[in-house]
Amino acid sequence: MSSSRTSEQQMNYCKQLTKEEINSRLISVEKAADLEDLFKTLANETRLRILHALSISGELCVNDLSALLEMKTQAVSNQLQKLALYKVVSTRRSGVNIFYRITDPCVELLLERGVCMLESTNDPLAADTNTAETVKAAQIGDE
Amino acid sequence: MSSSRTSEQQMNYCKQLTKEEINSRLISVEKAADLEDLFKTLANETRLRILHALSISGELCVNDLSALLEMKTQAVSNQLQKLALYKVVSTRRSGVNIFYRITDPCVELLLERGVCMLESTNDPLAADTNTAETVKAAQIGDE
DNA sequence: ACACTATTACACGGATTAATGTACAATGTC
DNA sequence: GACATTGTACATTAATCCGTGTAATAGTGT
Known part of the structure:
Protein backbone atom coordinates (compact mmCIF):
# COMPACT_ATOMS: atom_id res chain seq x y z
CA MET A 1 0.00 0.00 0.00
CA LEU A 35 0.57 34.34 -19.22
CA GLU A 36 0.00 35.51 -15.67
CA ASP A 37 1.00 39.02 -16.70
CA LEU A 38 -1.40 38.90 -19.64
CA PHE A 39 -4.34 37.88 -17.51
CA LYS A 40 -3.31 40.29 -14.78
CA THR A 41 -3.72 43.17 -17.18
CA LEU A 42 -7.39 42.29 -17.46
CA ALA A 43 -7.88 41.26 -13.82
CA ASN A 44 -8.88 44.74 -12.72
CA GLU A 45 -12.29 46.33 -13.08
CA THR A 46 -10.99 49.83 -13.87
CA ARG A 47 -8.62 48.58 -16.54
CA LEU A 48 -11.32 46.36 -18.01
CA ARG A 49 -13.72 49.25 -18.37
CA ILE A 50 -11.02 51.50 -19.79
CA LEU A 51 -9.93 48.92 -22.34
CA HIS A 52 -13.51 48.13 -23.29
CA ALA A 53 -14.24 51.80 -23.90
CA LEU A 54 -11.07 52.06 -26.01
CA SER A 55 -12.00 48.96 -27.99
CA ILE A 56 -15.41 50.45 -28.74
CA SER A 57 -14.26 53.94 -29.57
CA GLY A 58 -10.80 53.33 -30.91
CA GLU A 59 -9.12 56.20 -29.15
CA LEU A 60 -10.00 58.32 -26.12
CA CYS A 61 -8.32 60.88 -23.89
CA VAL A 62 -8.12 60.74 -20.09
CA ASN A 63 -10.78 63.37 -19.59
CA ASP A 64 -13.28 61.60 -21.83
CA LEU A 65 -12.61 58.26 -20.21
CA SER A 66 -13.06 59.60 -16.71
CA ALA A 67 -16.34 61.23 -17.77
CA LEU A 68 -17.58 58.08 -19.50
CA LEU A 69 -16.62 55.77 -16.65
CA GLU A 70 -17.61 58.31 -13.98
CA MET A 71 -14.24 58.01 -12.29
CA LYS A 72 -11.62 60.48 -11.12
CA THR A 73 -9.01 61.39 -13.71
CA GLN A 74 -6.21 60.36 -11.35
CA ALA A 75 -7.58 56.85 -11.05
CA VAL A 76 -7.97 56.57 -14.83
CA SER A 77 -4.61 58.14 -15.57
CA ASN A 78 -2.92 55.90 -13.02
CA GLN A 79 -4.13 52.79 -14.80
CA LEU A 80 -3.40 54.21 -18.24
CA GLN A 81 0.21 54.80 -17.19
CA LYS A 82 0.50 51.14 -16.29
CA LEU A 83 -1.05 50.07 -19.58
CA ALA A 84 1.35 52.33 -21.46
CA LEU A 85 4.33 51.04 -19.46
CA TYR A 86 3.48 47.48 -20.43
CA LYS A 87 2.88 48.54 -24.04
CA VAL A 88 -0.78 47.56 -23.97
CA VAL A 89 -1.77 51.04 -25.16
CA SER A 90 -0.06 53.76 -27.17
CA THR A 91 -0.27 57.51 -26.64
CA ARG A 92 -0.45 60.59 -28.81
CA ARG A 93 -0.66 64.17 -27.61
CA SER A 94 -2.94 66.71 -29.17
CA GLY A 95 -2.61 70.01 -27.34
CA VAL A 96 -3.36 69.44 -23.70
CA ASN A 97 -5.14 66.17 -24.52
CA ILE A 98 -3.38 62.83 -24.55
CA PHE A 99 -5.15 60.11 -26.50
CA TYR A 100 -4.80 56.42 -25.79
CA ARG A 101 -5.50 53.46 -28.03
CA ILE A 102 -5.04 49.70 -27.59
CA THR A 103 -1.99 48.27 -29.35
CA ASP A 104 -1.67 44.80 -27.79
CA PRO A 105 -3.70 42.37 -29.90
CA CYS A 106 -3.62 39.60 -27.26
CA VAL A 107 -5.17 41.83 -24.63
CA GLU A 108 -7.85 43.09 -27.00
CA LEU A 109 -8.68 39.59 -28.14
CA LEU A 110 -8.98 38.18 -24.62
CA LEU A 111 -11.09 41.17 -23.64
CA GLU A 112 -13.51 40.52 -26.49
CA ARG A 113 -13.65 36.83 -25.68
CA GLY A 114 -14.38 37.57 -22.05
CA VAL A 115 -17.09 40.10 -22.82
CA CYS A 116 -18.74 37.64 -25.24
CA MET A 117 -18.70 34.92 -22.62
CA LEU A 118 -20.46 37.15 -20.12
CA GLU A 119 -23.09 38.09 -22.68
CA SER A 120 -23.78 34.41 -23.37
CA THR A 121 -24.65 33.71 -19.76
CA ASN A 122 -26.32 30.33 -20.22
CA ASP A 123 -23.97 28.86 -22.77
CA PRO A 124 -20.53 30.47 -22.66
CA LEU A 125 -19.18 28.00 -25.18
CA ALA A 126 -21.76 29.13 -27.69
CA ALA A 127 -20.15 32.56 -27.73
CA ASP A 128 -16.90 30.97 -28.76
CA THR A 129 -18.40 28.93 -31.57
CA ASN A 130 -20.41 31.82 -32.95
CA THR A 131 -17.56 32.75 -35.25
CA ALA A 132 -17.28 29.24 -36.70
CA GLU A 133 -21.05 29.08 -37.22
CA THR A 134 -21.01 32.43 -38.98
CA VAL A 135 -18.22 31.28 -41.29
CA LYS A 136 -20.06 28.03 -42.02
CA ALA A 137 -23.32 29.85 -42.72
CA ALA A 138 -21.54 32.20 -45.10
CA GLN A 139 -20.02 29.28 -46.97
CA ILE A 140 -23.40 27.57 -47.26
CA GLY A 141 -24.74 30.83 -48.64
CA ASP A 142 -22.02 30.79 -51.31
CA GLU A 143 -23.01 27.33 -52.53
CA MET B 1 -11.50 77.23 -26.15
CA LEU B 35 -15.18 39.62 -15.75
CA GLU B 36 -12.51 40.80 -13.35
CA ASP B 37 -13.13 37.70 -11.23
CA LEU B 38 -12.86 35.48 -14.28
CA PHE B 39 -9.51 36.93 -15.31
CA LYS B 40 -8.33 37.01 -11.72
CA THR B 41 -8.71 33.26 -11.54
CA LEU B 42 -6.09 32.97 -14.25
CA ALA B 43 -3.92 35.87 -13.08
CA ASN B 44 -1.75 33.70 -10.88
CA GLU B 45 1.14 31.51 -11.99
CA THR B 46 0.42 28.65 -9.59
CA ARG B 47 -3.23 28.47 -10.55
CA LEU B 48 -2.35 28.68 -14.23
CA ARG B 49 0.00 25.74 -13.99
CA ILE B 50 -2.48 23.74 -11.92
CA LEU B 51 -5.31 24.39 -14.35
CA HIS B 52 -3.11 23.62 -17.34
CA ALA B 53 -2.07 20.29 -15.82
CA LEU B 54 -5.73 19.51 -15.12
CA SER B 55 -6.75 20.43 -18.66
CA ILE B 56 -4.09 18.09 -20.04
CA SER B 57 -4.72 15.17 -17.74
CA GLY B 58 -8.40 15.57 -16.98
CA GLU B 59 -8.14 14.85 -13.28
CA LEU B 60 -5.32 14.89 -10.74
CA CYS B 61 -4.90 14.69 -6.98
CA VAL B 62 -3.01 17.20 -4.80
CA ASN B 63 -0.03 14.92 -4.36
CA ASP B 64 0.38 14.32 -8.09
CA LEU B 65 0.02 18.00 -8.86
CA SER B 66 2.61 19.03 -6.32
CA ALA B 67 5.01 16.41 -7.71
CA LEU B 68 4.37 17.49 -11.30
CA LEU B 69 4.69 21.18 -10.58
CA GLU B 70 7.49 20.68 -8.07
CA MET B 71 5.66 22.68 -5.44
CA LYS B 72 4.71 22.11 -1.85
CA THR B 73 1.37 20.41 -1.28
CA GLN B 74 0.18 23.24 0.93
CA ALA B 75 0.70 25.80 -1.80
CA VAL B 76 -1.11 23.60 -4.33
CA SER B 77 -3.90 22.71 -1.93
CA ASN B 78 -4.31 26.33 -0.96
CA GLN B 79 -5.00 27.33 -4.56
CA LEU B 80 -7.19 24.30 -5.20
CA GLN B 81 -9.37 25.30 -2.26
CA LYS B 82 -9.89 28.68 -3.86
CA LEU B 83 -10.70 27.15 -7.22
CA ALA B 84 -13.20 24.82 -5.57
CA LEU B 85 -14.77 27.65 -3.58
CA TYR B 86 -15.41 29.57 -6.78
CA LYS B 87 -16.68 26.43 -8.52
CA VAL B 88 -13.91 26.40 -11.08
CA VAL B 89 -13.01 22.82 -10.16
CA SER B 90 -14.92 19.87 -8.68
CA THR B 91 -13.62 17.30 -6.20
CA ARG B 92 -14.01 13.57 -5.63
CA ARG B 93 -12.40 11.58 -2.89
CA SER B 94 -10.87 8.17 -3.48
CA GLY B 95 -9.41 6.82 -0.26
CA VAL B 96 -6.88 9.28 1.06
CA ASN B 97 -6.64 10.99 -2.35
CA ILE B 98 -8.82 13.87 -3.45
CA PHE B 99 -9.06 14.37 -7.19
CA TYR B 100 -9.74 17.68 -8.86
CA ARG B 101 -11.06 18.40 -12.34
CA ILE B 102 -11.98 21.63 -14.15
CA THR B 103 -15.73 22.32 -14.35
CA ASP B 104 -15.85 25.98 -15.42
CA PRO B 105 -15.89 26.08 -19.24
CA CYS B 106 -15.09 29.82 -19.41
CA VAL B 107 -11.92 29.39 -17.40
CA GLU B 108 -10.79 26.40 -19.43
CA LEU B 109 -11.50 28.18 -22.69
CA LEU B 110 -9.62 31.34 -21.72
CA LEU B 111 -6.74 29.22 -20.49
CA GLU B 112 -6.49 27.43 -23.83
CA ARG B 113 -6.72 30.71 -25.71
CA GLY B 114 -3.97 32.23 -23.61
CA VAL B 115 -1.68 29.24 -23.98
CA CYS B 116 -2.18 29.26 -27.76
CA MET B 117 -1.35 32.95 -27.93
CA LEU B 118 1.91 32.40 -26.10
CA GLU B 119 2.82 29.53 -28.42
CA SER B 120 2.23 31.75 -31.44
CA THR B 121 4.74 34.32 -30.28
CA ASN B 122 5.15 36.28 -33.49
CA ASP B 123 1.55 36.32 -34.58
CA PRO B 124 -0.83 35.91 -31.64
CA LEU B 125 -3.84 36.52 -33.86
CA ALA B 126 -2.86 33.55 -35.99
CA ALA B 127 -3.41 31.30 -32.99
CA ASP B 128 -6.97 32.51 -32.84
CA THR B 129 -7.65 31.89 -36.52
CA ASN B 130 -6.06 28.45 -36.52
CA THR B 131 -9.41 26.87 -35.71
CA ALA B 132 -11.16 28.57 -38.60
CA GLU B 133 -8.33 27.60 -40.97
CA THR B 134 -8.53 24.00 -39.79
CA VAL B 135 -12.28 23.91 -40.36
CA LYS B 136 -11.84 25.44 -43.80
CA ALA B 137 -9.09 22.99 -44.74
CA ALA B 138 -11.24 20.06 -43.64
CA GLN B 139 -14.11 21.29 -45.74
CA ILE B 140 -11.84 21.65 -48.76
CA GLY B 141 -10.70 18.09 -48.15
CA ASP B 142 -14.31 16.92 -48.27
CA GLU B 143 -14.86 18.46 -51.69
C1' DA C 1 -5.00 0.91 18.84
C1' DC C 2 -1.28 2.51 16.33
C1' DA C 3 1.37 4.14 12.35
C1' DC C 4 1.48 6.20 8.05
C1' DT C 5 -0.06 9.08 4.22
C1' DA C 6 -2.79 12.65 2.00
C1' DT C 7 -5.03 16.79 2.62
C1' DT C 8 -6.94 20.79 4.87
C1' DA C 9 -7.18 24.44 8.49
C1' DC C 10 -5.03 28.14 10.55
C1' DA C 11 -2.02 31.96 11.48
C1' DC C 12 1.63 34.73 10.01
C1' DG C 13 4.73 37.75 7.40
C1' DG C 14 5.95 39.91 3.32
C1' DA C 15 4.72 41.65 -1.11
C1' DT C 16 1.66 43.84 -4.18
C1' DT C 17 -2.09 46.74 -5.62
C1' DA C 18 -5.28 50.67 -6.33
C1' DA C 19 -7.74 54.87 -5.08
C1' DT C 20 -6.95 59.27 -3.15
C1' DG C 21 -5.28 64.01 -2.55
C1' DT C 22 -1.64 67.33 -3.24
C1' DA C 23 1.86 69.14 -6.10
C1' DC C 24 3.76 69.79 -10.49
C1' DA C 25 4.26 69.97 -15.72
C1' DA C 26 2.43 70.93 -20.34
C1' DT C 27 -0.60 73.43 -23.31
C1' DG C 28 -3.67 77.09 -24.86
C1' DT C 29 -6.02 81.63 -24.51
C1' DC C 30 -6.31 86.40 -23.39
C1' DG D 1 2.71 87.11 -18.10
C1' DA D 2 -1.55 85.53 -15.81
C1' DC D 3 -4.92 82.27 -15.80
C1' DA D 4 -7.44 77.97 -16.92
C1' DT D 5 -7.44 73.26 -18.31
C1' DT D 6 -5.53 68.68 -18.92
C1' DG D 7 -2.80 65.15 -17.30
C1' DT D 8 1.12 63.15 -14.58
C1' DA D 9 4.15 62.58 -10.50
C1' DC D 10 4.36 61.55 -5.85
C1' DA D 11 3.24 59.93 -1.32
C1' DT D 12 -0.02 57.72 1.59
C1' DT D 13 -3.22 54.32 3.30
C1' DA D 14 -5.99 50.36 3.37
C1' DA D 15 -6.93 46.13 1.36
C1' DT D 16 -5.75 41.95 -0.83
C1' DC D 17 -3.00 38.10 -1.90
C1' DC D 18 0.14 34.09 -1.49
C1' DG D 19 3.63 30.95 0.22
C1' DT D 20 5.07 28.95 4.48
C1' DG D 21 5.10 26.16 8.64
C1' DT D 22 2.52 24.05 12.29
C1' DA D 23 -1.51 21.73 13.73
C1' DA D 24 -5.49 19.11 12.78
C1' DT D 25 -8.39 15.88 10.13
C1' DA D 26 -9.57 11.95 7.14
C1' DG D 27 -8.57 7.55 5.32
C1' DT D 28 -6.06 3.10 5.09
C1' DG D 29 -3.41 -0.85 6.59
C1' DT D 30 -1.41 -3.83 10.16
Whole structure:
Protein backbone atom coordinates (compact mmCIF):
# COMPACT_ATOMS: atom_id res chain seq x y z
CA MET A 1 0.00 0.00 0.00
CA SER A 2 2.66 2.47 1.02
CA SER A 3 4.77 1.59 -1.99
CA SER A 4 1.84 2.01 -4.36
CA ARG A 5 1.00 5.32 -2.77
CA THR A 6 4.38 6.90 -3.22
CA SER A 7 5.39 5.40 -6.54
CA GLU A 8 5.14 7.92 -9.31
CA GLN A 9 4.77 5.22 -11.94
CA GLN A 10 1.55 4.13 -10.32
CA MET A 11 -0.10 7.52 -10.03
CA ASN A 12 -3.76 7.56 -11.00
CA TYR A 13 -4.22 9.54 -14.20
CA CYS A 14 -7.71 9.57 -15.70
CA LYS A 15 -6.42 9.98 -19.23
CA GLN A 16 -3.71 7.41 -18.52
CA LEU A 17 -0.98 9.88 -19.34
CA THR A 18 2.35 9.39 -17.68
CA LYS A 19 4.03 12.12 -15.73
CA GLU A 20 6.50 12.49 -18.58
CA GLU A 21 3.77 12.99 -21.13
CA ILE A 22 2.00 15.60 -19.03
CA ASN A 23 5.27 17.32 -18.31
CA SER A 24 6.14 17.53 -21.99
CA ARG A 25 2.91 19.39 -22.69
CA LEU A 26 2.86 21.42 -19.49
CA ILE A 27 3.43 25.12 -19.81
CA SER A 28 6.87 26.16 -18.59
CA VAL A 29 7.34 28.30 -15.51
CA GLU A 30 8.55 31.15 -17.72
CA LYS A 31 5.56 30.99 -20.03
CA ALA A 32 3.21 30.70 -17.09
CA ALA A 33 4.71 33.90 -15.73
CA ASP A 34 4.12 35.62 -19.09
CA LEU A 35 0.57 34.34 -19.22
CA GLU A 36 0.00 35.51 -15.67
CA ASP A 37 1.00 39.02 -16.70
CA LEU A 38 -1.40 38.90 -19.64
CA PHE A 39 -4.34 37.88 -17.51
CA LYS A 40 -3.31 40.29 -14.78
CA THR A 41 -3.72 43.17 -17.18
CA LEU A 42 -7.39 42.29 -17.46
CA ALA A 43 -7.88 41.26 -13.82
CA ASN A 44 -8.88 44.74 -12.72
CA GLU A 45 -12.29 46.33 -13.08
CA THR A 46 -10.99 49.83 -13.87
CA ARG A 47 -8.62 48.58 -16.54
CA LEU A 48 -11.32 46.36 -18.01
CA ARG A 49 -13.72 49.25 -18.37
CA ILE A 50 -11.02 51.50 -19.79
CA LEU A 51 -9.93 48.92 -22.34
CA HIS A 52 -13.51 48.13 -23.29
CA ALA A 53 -14.24 51.80 -23.90
CA LEU A 54 -11.07 52.06 -26.01
CA SER A 55 -12.00 48.96 -27.99
CA ILE A 56 -15.41 50.45 -28.74
CA SER A 57 -14.26 53.94 -29.57
CA GLY A 58 -10.80 53.33 -30.91
CA GLU A 59 -9.12 56.20 -29.15
CA LEU A 60 -10.00 58.32 -26.12
CA CYS A 61 -8.32 60.88 -23.89
CA VAL A 62 -8.12 60.74 -20.09
CA ASN A 63 -10.78 63.37 -19.59
CA ASP A 64 -13.28 61.60 -21.83
CA LEU A 65 -12.61 58.26 -20.21
CA SER A 66 -13.06 59.60 -16.71
CA ALA A 67 -16.34 61.23 -17.77
CA LEU A 68 -17.58 58.08 -19.50
CA LEU A 69 -16.62 55.77 -16.65
CA GLU A 70 -17.61 58.31 -13.98
CA MET A 71 -14.24 58.01 -12.29
CA LYS A 72 -11.62 60.48 -11.12
CA THR A 73 -9.01 61.39 -13.71
CA GLN A 74 -6.21 60.36 -11.35
CA ALA A 75 -7.58 56.85 -11.05
CA VAL A 76 -7.97 56.57 -14.83
CA SER A 77 -4.61 58.14 -15.57
CA ASN A 78 -2.92 55.90 -13.02
CA GLN A 79 -4.13 52.79 -14.80
CA LEU A 80 -3.40 54.21 -18.24
CA GLN A 81 0.21 54.80 -17.19
CA LYS A 82 0.50 51.14 -16.29
CA LEU A 83 -1.05 50.07 -19.58
CA ALA A 84 1.35 52.33 -21.46
CA LEU A 85 4.33 51.04 -19.46
CA TYR A 86 3.48 47.48 -20.43
CA LYS A 87 2.88 48.54 -24.04
CA VAL A 88 -0.78 47.56 -23.97
CA VAL A 89 -1.77 51.04 -25.16
CA SER A 90 -0.06 53.76 -27.17
CA THR A 91 -0.27 57.51 -26.64
CA ARG A 92 -0.45 60.59 -28.81
CA ARG A 93 -0.66 64.17 -27.61
CA SER A 94 -2.94 66.71 -29.17
CA GLY A 95 -2.61 70.01 -27.34
CA VAL A 96 -3.36 69.44 -23.70
CA ASN A 97 -5.14 66.17 -24.52
CA ILE A 98 -3.38 62.83 -24.55
CA PHE A 99 -5.15 60.11 -26.50
CA TYR A 100 -4.80 56.42 -25.79
CA ARG A 101 -5.50 53.46 -28.03
CA ILE A 102 -5.04 49.70 -27.59
CA THR A 103 -1.99 48.27 -29.35
CA ASP A 104 -1.67 44.80 -27.79
CA PRO A 105 -3.70 42.37 -29.90
CA CYS A 106 -3.62 39.60 -27.26
CA VAL A 107 -5.17 41.83 -24.63
CA GLU A 108 -7.85 43.09 -27.00
CA LEU A 109 -8.68 39.59 -28.14
CA LEU A 110 -8.98 38.18 -24.62
CA LEU A 111 -11.09 41.17 -23.64
CA GLU A 112 -13.51 40.52 -26.49
CA ARG A 113 -13.65 36.83 -25.68
CA GLY A 114 -14.38 37.57 -22.05
CA VAL A 115 -17.09 40.10 -22.82
CA CYS A 116 -18.74 37.64 -25.24
CA MET A 117 -18.70 34.92 -22.62
CA LEU A 118 -20.46 37.15 -20.12
CA GLU A 119 -23.09 38.09 -22.68
CA SER A 120 -23.78 34.41 -23.37
CA THR A 121 -24.65 33.71 -19.76
CA ASN A 122 -26.32 30.33 -20.22
CA ASP A 123 -23.97 28.86 -22.77
CA PRO A 124 -20.53 30.47 -22.66
CA LEU A 125 -19.18 28.00 -25.18
CA ALA A 126 -21.76 29.13 -27.69
CA ALA A 127 -20.15 32.56 -27.73
CA ASP A 128 -16.90 30.97 -28.76
CA THR A 129 -18.40 28.93 -31.57
CA ASN A 130 -20.41 31.82 -32.95
CA THR A 131 -17.56 32.75 -35.25
CA ALA A 132 -17.28 29.24 -36.70
CA GLU A 133 -21.05 29.08 -37.22
CA THR A 134 -21.01 32.43 -38.98
CA VAL A 135 -18.22 31.28 -41.29
CA LYS A 136 -20.06 28.03 -42.02
CA ALA A 137 -23.32 29.85 -42.72
CA ALA A 138 -21.54 32.20 -45.10
CA GLN A 139 -20.02 29.28 -46.97
CA ILE A 140 -23.40 27.57 -47.26
CA GLY A 141 -24.74 30.83 -48.64
CA ASP A 142 -22.02 30.79 -51.31
CA GLU A 143 -23.01 27.33 -52.53
CA MET B 1 -11.50 77.23 -26.15
CA SER B 2 -12.71 76.60 -22.63
CA SER B 3 -16.23 75.89 -23.87
CA SER B 4 -15.00 73.52 -26.56
CA ARG B 5 -12.83 71.78 -24.06
CA THR B 6 -15.51 71.05 -21.53
CA SER B 7 -18.47 70.37 -23.80
CA GLU B 8 -19.26 66.66 -23.94
CA GLN B 9 -20.94 67.01 -27.32
CA GLN B 10 -17.65 68.15 -28.77
CA MET B 11 -15.41 65.43 -27.38
CA ASN B 12 -12.96 64.03 -29.88
CA TYR B 13 -13.92 60.46 -30.74
CA CYS B 14 -11.96 58.80 -33.51
CA LYS B 15 -14.83 56.59 -34.55
CA GLN B 16 -17.19 59.57 -34.22
CA LEU B 17 -19.31 57.78 -31.67
CA THR B 18 -21.21 59.89 -29.21
CA LYS B 19 -20.89 59.39 -25.51
CA GLU B 20 -24.35 57.86 -25.53
CA GLU B 21 -23.44 55.32 -28.16
CA ILE B 22 -20.28 54.26 -26.34
CA ASN B 23 -22.18 54.10 -23.09
CA SER B 24 -24.87 51.87 -24.56
CA ARG B 25 -22.25 49.35 -25.59
CA LEU B 26 -19.99 49.75 -22.57
CA ILE B 27 -19.83 46.88 -20.16
CA SER B 28 -21.70 47.56 -16.93
CA VAL B 29 -19.91 47.93 -13.62
CA GLU B 30 -21.49 44.67 -12.45
CA LYS B 31 -20.38 42.74 -15.51
CA ALA B 32 -16.92 44.26 -15.33
CA ALA B 33 -16.70 42.97 -11.77
CA ASP B 34 -17.70 39.48 -12.94
CA LEU B 35 -15.18 39.62 -15.75
CA GLU B 36 -12.51 40.80 -13.35
CA ASP B 37 -13.13 37.70 -11.23
CA LEU B 38 -12.86 35.48 -14.28
CA PHE B 39 -9.51 36.93 -15.31
CA LYS B 40 -8.33 37.01 -11.72
CA THR B 41 -8.71 33.26 -11.54
CA LEU B 42 -6.09 32.97 -14.25
CA ALA B 43 -3.92 35.87 -13.08
CA ASN B 44 -1.75 33.70 -10.88
CA GLU B 45 1.14 31.51 -11.99
CA THR B 46 0.42 28.65 -9.59
CA ARG B 47 -3.23 28.47 -10.55
CA LEU B 48 -2.35 28.68 -14.23
CA ARG B 49 0.00 25.74 -13.99
CA ILE B 50 -2.48 23.74 -11.92
CA LEU B 51 -5.31 24.39 -14.35
CA HIS B 52 -3.11 23.62 -17.34
CA ALA B 53 -2.07 20.29 -15.82
CA LEU B 54 -5.73 19.51 -15.12
CA SER B 55 -6.75 20.43 -18.66
CA ILE B 56 -4.09 18.09 -20.04
CA SER B 57 -4.72 15.17 -17.74
CA GLY B 58 -8.40 15.57 -16.98
CA GLU B 59 -8.14 14.85 -13.28
CA LEU B 60 -5.32 14.89 -10.74
CA CYS B 61 -4.90 14.69 -6.98
CA VAL B 62 -3.01 17.20 -4.80
CA ASN B 63 -0.03 14.92 -4.36
CA ASP B 64 0.38 14.32 -8.09
CA LEU B 65 0.02 18.00 -8.86
CA SER B 66 2.61 19.03 -6.32
CA ALA B 67 5.01 16.41 -7.71
CA LEU B 68 4.37 17.49 -11.30
CA LEU B 69 4.69 21.18 -10.58
CA GLU B 70 7.49 20.68 -8.07
CA MET B 71 5.66 22.68 -5.44
CA LYS B 72 4.71 22.11 -1.85
CA THR B 73 1.37 20.41 -1.28
CA GLN B 74 0.18 23.24 0.93
CA ALA B 75 0.70 25.80 -1.80
CA VAL B 76 -1.11 23.60 -4.33
CA SER B 77 -3.90 22.71 -1.93
CA ASN B 78 -4.31 26.33 -0.96
CA GLN B 79 -5.00 27.33 -4.56
CA LEU B 80 -7.19 24.30 -5.20
CA GLN B 81 -9.37 25.30 -2.26
CA LYS B 82 -9.89 28.68 -3.86
CA LEU B 83 -10.70 27.15 -7.22
CA ALA B 84 -13.20 24.82 -5.57
CA LEU B 85 -14.77 27.65 -3.58
CA TYR B 86 -15.41 29.57 -6.78
CA LYS B 87 -16.68 26.43 -8.52
CA VAL B 88 -13.91 26.40 -11.08
CA VAL B 89 -13.01 22.82 -10.16
CA SER B 90 -14.92 19.87 -8.68
CA THR B 91 -13.62 17.30 -6.20
CA ARG B 92 -14.01 13.57 -5.63
CA ARG B 93 -12.40 11.58 -2.89
CA SER B 94 -10.87 8.17 -3.48
CA GLY B 95 -9.41 6.82 -0.26
CA VAL B 96 -6.88 9.28 1.06
CA ASN B 97 -6.64 10.99 -2.35
CA ILE B 98 -8.82 13.87 -3.45
CA PHE B 99 -9.06 14.37 -7.19
CA TYR B 100 -9.74 17.68 -8.86
CA ARG B 101 -11.06 18.40 -12.34
CA ILE B 102 -11.98 21.63 -14.15
CA THR B 103 -15.73 22.32 -14.35
CA ASP B 104 -15.85 25.98 -15.42
CA PRO B 105 -15.89 26.08 -19.24
CA CYS B 106 -15.09 29.82 -19.41
CA VAL B 107 -11.92 29.39 -17.40
CA GLU B 108 -10.79 26.40 -19.43
CA LEU B 109 -11.50 28.18 -22.69
CA LEU B 110 -9.62 31.34 -21.72
CA LEU B 111 -6.74 29.22 -20.49
CA GLU B 112 -6.49 27.43 -23.83
CA ARG B 113 -6.72 30.71 -25.71
CA GLY B 114 -3.97 32.23 -23.61
CA VAL B 115 -1.68 29.24 -23.98
CA CYS B 116 -2.18 29.26 -27.76
CA MET B 117 -1.35 32.95 -27.93
CA LEU B 118 1.91 32.40 -26.10
CA GLU B 119 2.82 29.53 -28.42
CA SER B 120 2.23 31.75 -31.44
CA THR B 121 4.74 34.32 -30.28
CA ASN B 122 5.15 36.28 -33.49
CA ASP B 123 1.55 36.32 -34.58
CA PRO B 124 -0.83 35.91 -31.64
CA LEU B 125 -3.84 36.52 -33.86
CA ALA B 126 -2.86 33.55 -35.99
CA ALA B 127 -3.41 31.30 -32.99
CA ASP B 128 -6.97 32.51 -32.84
CA THR B 129 -7.65 31.89 -36.52
CA ASN B 130 -6.06 28.45 -36.52
CA THR B 131 -9.41 26.87 -35.71
CA ALA B 132 -11.16 28.57 -38.60
CA GLU B 133 -8.33 27.60 -40.97
CA THR B 134 -8.53 24.00 -39.79
CA VAL B 135 -12.28 23.91 -40.36
CA LYS B 136 -11.84 25.44 -43.80
CA ALA B 137 -9.09 22.99 -44.74
CA ALA B 138 -11.24 20.06 -43.64
CA GLN B 139 -14.11 21.29 -45.74
CA ILE B 140 -11.84 21.65 -48.76
CA GLY B 141 -10.70 18.09 -48.15
CA ASP B 142 -14.31 16.92 -48.27
CA GLU B 143 -14.86 18.46 -51.69
C1' DA C 1 -5.00 0.91 18.84
C1' DC C 2 -1.28 2.51 16.33
C1' DA C 3 1.37 4.14 12.35
C1' DC C 4 1.48 6.20 8.05
C1' DT C 5 -0.06 9.08 4.22
C1' DA C 6 -2.79 12.65 2.00
C1' DT C 7 -5.03 16.79 2.62
C1' DT C 8 -6.94 20.79 4.87
C1' DA C 9 -7.18 24.44 8.49
C1' DC C 10 -5.03 28.14 10.55
C1' DA C 11 -2.02 31.96 11.48
C1' DC C 12 1.63 34.73 10.01
C1' DG C 13 4.73 37.75 7.40
C1' DG C 14 5.95 39.91 3.32
C1' DA C 15 4.72 41.65 -1.11
C1' DT C 16 1.66 43.84 -4.18
C1' DT C 17 -2.09 46.74 -5.62
C1' DA C 18 -5.28 50.67 -6.33
C1' DA C 19 -7.74 54.87 -5.08
C1' DT C 20 -6.95 59.27 -3.15
C1' DG C 21 -5.28 64.01 -2.55
C1' DT C 22 -1.64 67.33 -3.24
C1' DA C 23 1.86 69.14 -6.10
C1' DC C 24 3.76 69.79 -10.49
C1' DA C 25 4.26 69.97 -15.72
C1' DA C 26 2.43 70.93 -20.34
C1' DT C 27 -0.60 73.43 -23.31
C1' DG C 28 -3.67 77.09 -24.86
C1' DT C 29 -6.02 81.63 -24.51
C1' DC C 30 -6.31 86.40 -23.39
C1' DG D 1 2.71 87.11 -18.10
C1' DA D 2 -1.55 85.53 -15.81
C1' DC D 3 -4.92 82.27 -15.80
C1' DA D 4 -7.44 77.97 -16.92
C1' DT D 5 -7.44 73.26 -18.31
C1' DT D 6 -5.53 68.68 -18.92
C1' DG D 7 -2.80 65.15 -17.30
C1' DT D 8 1.12 63.15 -14.58
C1' DA D 9 4.15 62.58 -10.50
C1' DC D 10 4.36 61.55 -5.85
C1' DA D 11 3.24 59.93 -1.32
C1' DT D 12 -0.02 57.72 1.59
C1' DT D 13 -3.22 54.32 3.30
C1' DA D 14 -5.99 50.36 3.37
C1' DA D 15 -6.93 46.13 1.36
C1' DT D 16 -5.75 41.95 -0.83
C1' DC D 17 -3.00 38.10 -1.90
C1' DC D 18 0.14 34.09 -1.49
C1' DG D 19 3.63 30.95 0.22
C1' DT D 20 5.07 28.95 4.48
C1' DG D 21 5.10 26.16 8.64
C1' DT D 22 2.52 24.05 12.29
C1' DA D 23 -1.51 21.73 13.73
C1' DA D 24 -5.49 19.11 12.78
C1' DT D 25 -8.39 15.88 10.13
C1' DA D 26 -9.57 11.95 7.14
C1' DG D 27 -8.57 7.55 5.32
C1' DT D 28 -6.06 3.10 5.09
C1' DG D 29 -3.41 -0.85 6.59
C1' DT D 30 -1.41 -3.83 10.16
